[in-house]
Amino acid sequence: MRQFQNSVLDYKCEVAGEYISAPLEAAWAIEAMFFVRLEDLRGENVRFNARAQISVNGVDWIDEGTAFAPISAEGQYVIRLKHFGGWLRITGRLEGEDAHAIVTTNLVLKE
Amino acid sequence: MNYVISAPIGLSKYKPLPHIMCYDDFDNGLNGWMDLRCNLVEPGFTPRKSIYKQMRNAPVCLSAAAFGWAGTHGSMDGLYSLKLSTRPVADRYENMPAPGASSMAIKRLTFQHPLNLVQYETWFAYTVEQDRFGHGEKDFRAISFCMDIQDGTYRYVPGIRYVNSVNGQLTKRWQYSHSIAKSDEDWGYGSKGEWFANGIDPQWFGRRRPDGSTDSFQWLGEGKHELCYNETDDKINWIYFRMTFDLAKREYVEMECMGKVFDMRGLKPTLARRYSNIDMLINPFVNVENDTNRRVYLYMDSFCLSFQ
Numbered sequence: 312m313r314q315f316q317n318s319v320l321d322y323k324c325e326v327a328g329e330y331i332s333a334p335l336e337a338a339w340a341i342e343a344m345f346f347v348r349l350e351d352l353r354g355e356n357v358r359f360n361a362r363a364q365i366s367v368n369g370v371d372w373i374d375e376g377t378a379f380a381p382i383s384a385e386g387q388y389v390i391r392l393k394h395f396g397g398w399l400r401i402t403g404r405l406e407g408e409d410a411h412a413i414v415t416t417n418l419v420l421k422e
Numbered sequence: 423m424n425y426v427i428s429a430p431i432g433l434s435k436y437k438p439l440p441h442i443m444c445y446d447d448f449d450n451g452l453n454g455w456m457d458l459r460c461n462l463v464e465p466g467f468t469p470r471k472s473i474y475k476q477m478r479n480a481p482v483c484l485s486a487a488a489f490g491w492a493g494t495h496g497s498m499d500g501l502y503s504l505k506l507s508t509r510p511v512a513d514r515y516e517n518m519p520a521p522g523a524s525s526m527a528i529k530r531l532t533f534q535h536p537l538n539l540v541q542y543e544t545w546f547a548y549t550v551e552q553d554r555f556g557h558g559e560k561d562f563r564a565i566s567f568c569m570d571i572q573d574g575t576y577r578y579v580p581g582i583r584y585v586n587s588v589n590g591q592l593t594k595r596w597q598y599s600h601s602i603a604k605s606d607e608d609w610g611y612g613s614k615g616e617w618f619a620n621g622i623d624p625q626w627f628g629r630r631r632p633d634g635s636t637d638s639f640q641w642l643g644e645g646k647h648e649l650c651y652n653e654t655d656d657k658i659n660w661i662y663f664r665m666t667f668d669l670a671k672r673e674y675v676e677m678e679c680m681g682k683v684f685d686m687r688g689l690k691p692t693l694a695r696r697y698s699n700i701d702m703l704i705n706p707f708v709n710v711e712n713d714t715n716r717r718v719y720l721y722m723d724s725f726c727l728s729f730q
Contacts, residue, residue: 314451318481338486368490370553397488
């Protein structure tokens with residue numbers, strides 16, 4: 312059977328400005344999906360921009376090239392990745408005046 | 423019925439009791455080990471209000487133990503181990519652990535009557551995130567190997583804690599789970615009207631003091647026991663750990679780690695009231711803590727739980 316892992320990187324994390332998810336080692340996986348759930352979105356002209364990052368050591372990070380389309384409403388969103396090496400995380404920023412959101416991020420891995 | 427059991431070769435590095443309930447080689451997946459999460463029993467899938475915030479515990483994963491300079495370590499007899507990681511936040515030792523300053527993995531089981539002894543064994547390794555120059559050993563605070571047990575009358579958490587560092591001072595001493603807190607409220611840092619019970623979740627609760635002593639874990643043995651921590655943070659060495667516990671007498675039997683054996687007969691965990699719905703529960707778990715604003719890692723190559 313294939314290996315599978317659904318990891319909650321951050322659960323109901325209060326975000327205002329920069330957001331960096333917990334990193335995870337994912338070397339065994341062939342495919343990955345980042346699910347982001349935004350709740351309690353408040354502020355003026357709010358927009359959440361986030362993108363996937365990869366790393367060779369879990370310390371230094373570079374953009375993988377996949378990004379969420381700009382998010383401006385509560386709900387759940389997803390991006391899909393392949394060919395990512397050993398480490399994964401997402402990073403982003405909640406833009407807007409008095410911007411606030413509660414963010415839950417899952418990383419779903421499969422062999 | 424006559425039968426022959428063919429044991430995996432990896433099991434030969436353990437000393438299990440006759441009835442092996444679990445042999446978890448993390449090359450074969452998570453084997454039921456998972457993050458400990460809050461009970462989300464309040465509206466909006468939120469936890470009860472509590473003085474201790476466990477929502478920020480970082481997730482566990484299957485790790486190839488890869489480092490920037492050393493490359494891939496792998497595990498003892500394969501590639502993957504179970505890895506726990508804190509977040510890069512910490513508070514002083516005498517304060518309640520900061521949100522995210524510990525990480526915990528747990529496996530949820532029940533046991534059967536009649537049983538006398540249970541034994542928790544693992545091969546583990548530990549290090550800090552290699553995010554800065556220098557030797558990071560003092561940034562790694564503690565490891566706790568525990569079992570959450572309810573036997574139909576009491577709930578109790580026998581456990582062993584290795585206190586590596588206290589506010590940057592290398593301490594390197596063992597402790598065993600036994601509460602000296604005077605009440606549930608005292609156990610929970612003085613917080614009133616909470617859900618916790620004296621003796622349960624010793625990895626978080628019980629007041630701590632700058633000399634490394636705590637209300638939840640008491641010193642075991644005299645002096646330091648230096649575990650193998652390599653000269654750089656990207657070299658890990660696998661270490662054997664064993665804790666044997668007498669379920670019938672509700673007392674410790676023995677603890678062994680890296681060549682040292684402690685006779686623990688006569689020492690007991692703290693008995694708490696029985697909780698509803700969880701009789702016969704036995705949840706082995708492991709918890710790791712950092713001592714400064716830095717990620718620390720605990721790796722488990724494999725795990726064995728056995729009974730007699």
